[in-house]
Amino acid sequence: DADVTQTPRNRITKTGKRIMLECSQTKGHDRMYWYRQDPGLGLRLIYYSFDVKDINKGEISDGYSVSRQAQAKFSLSLESAIPNQTALYFCATSDLRATTGELFFGEGSRLTVL
Amino acid sequence: ELKVEQNPLFLSMQEGKNYTIYCNYSTTSDRLYWYRQDPGKSLESLFVLLSNGAVKQEGRLMASLDTKARLSTLHITAAVHDLSATYFCAVDISTGNQFYFGTGTSLTVIP
Numbered sequence: 001d002a003d004v005t006q007t008p009r010n011r012i013t014k015t016g017k018r019i020m021l022e023c024s025q026t027k028g029h030d031r032m033y034w035y036r037q038d039p040g041l042g043l044r045l046i047y048y049s050f051d052v053k054d055i056n057k058g059e060i061s062d063g064y065s066v067s068r069q070a071q072a073k074f075s076l077s078l079e080s081a082i083p084n085q086t087a088l089y090f091c092a093t094s095d096l097r098a099t100t101g102e103l104f105f106g107e108g109s110r111l112t113v114l
Numbered sequence: 115e116l117k118v119e120q121n122p123l124f125l126s127m128q129e130g131k132n133y134t135i136y137c138n139y140s141t142t143s144d145r146l147y148w149y150r151q152d153p154g155k156s157l158e159s160l161f162v163l164l165s166n167g168a169v170k171q172e173g174r175l176m177a178s179l180d181t182k183a184r185l186s187t188l189h190i191t192a193a194v195h196d197l198s199a200t201y202f203c204a205v206d207i208s209t210g211n212q213f214y215f216g217t218g219t220s221l222t223v224i225p
Contacts, residue, residue: 033213040123042202043157043215058212090156100162101206102147103213107156 003027004106006091012112019078021109023091030096032074033103034058034066037088046089049074050096081113116141118205120216127193128224135188135219137203145206146179146186147213150199157202161188193223 004025013019023032031050035043045058047066055066063085067075078085088110092103117140127133137146145164149157161170163179163186170177174197176189186203203216 035215040217042118042217043204045212045214048212059214100164101145102159102162103149103157103204104159105156 002107004091004093004104006089006106006109008109009107010110012114013081014114015080015082017081017113019081019111021076021089021091021111023074023076023106025072025091025093025104025106027093027095027104028071029093029104030071031094032068033092033094034064034074034076035090035092036060037090037108043090046076078111081111083113086111086113116205116207116214118203118214118216120201120203120219122219123217124220124222126222126224127190129194130192132192133190135190135201135221137186137188137216139184139186139203139205139214141184141205141207142181143184143205143207144179144181147204147206148177148186148188149202149204151202151218152199160201190221193221195223195225197221198223 007022033048034046037043044060049055049068052068065077091106119138148161151157161177166181168179174191179186200218200220202218204213
């Protein structure tokens with residue numbers, strides 16, 4: 001099983017619908033992130049959380065919200081989806097205590113908004 | 115605003131050839147990461163560079179970091195088809211463990 005699990009893996013929805021993408025991890029990491037990937041733009045940070053009580057906006061947080069339900073769970077919500085939110089979304093984790101501090105990614109959630 | 119620029123964006127090279135991918139960033143950082151992404155897949159960590167002058171090598175790939183020039187390179191030696199993928203560099207802003215990614219370099223190695 002993957003250490004960082006995202007659900008759903010694929011979702012097609014309509015404009016105006018509310019969508020939640022979920023992320024859970026078994027790595028025991030305290031830091032969790034949501035990124036969005038668009039062709040030619042790389043990955044852009046939406047939100048990040050350093051622990052359950054610490055939530056921070058990234059560079060493109062407008063139109064998104066998050067919830068850190070537990071150390072292992074971090075959800076991303078689109079309250080009213082719009083077509084330009086069509087993208088591949090990645091959850092990632094990192095370990096505060098690790099010297100390297102690298103990110104570990106989930107398998108991605110592909111969202112299409114019609 | 116932090117900018118992380120990679121070039122080239124697209125690279126097509128023949129097997130056996132050498133090439134370098136460049137990653138420039140616009141703010142102070144001494145932590146730089148390289149990731150690989152296969153089509154439709156997640157990102158896999160390749161290298162972690164944590165200080166000026168750091169050099170890491172794994173197989174046909176070698177990464178280096180010059181923090182004074184704000185430049186990292188990923189050098190490919192004697193490319194093989196299995197190296198075909200998209201490569202991303204990411205910079206960790208020292209103040210907050212936020213990772214900013216380059217736009218990626220799509221590498222195709224032609225037999």
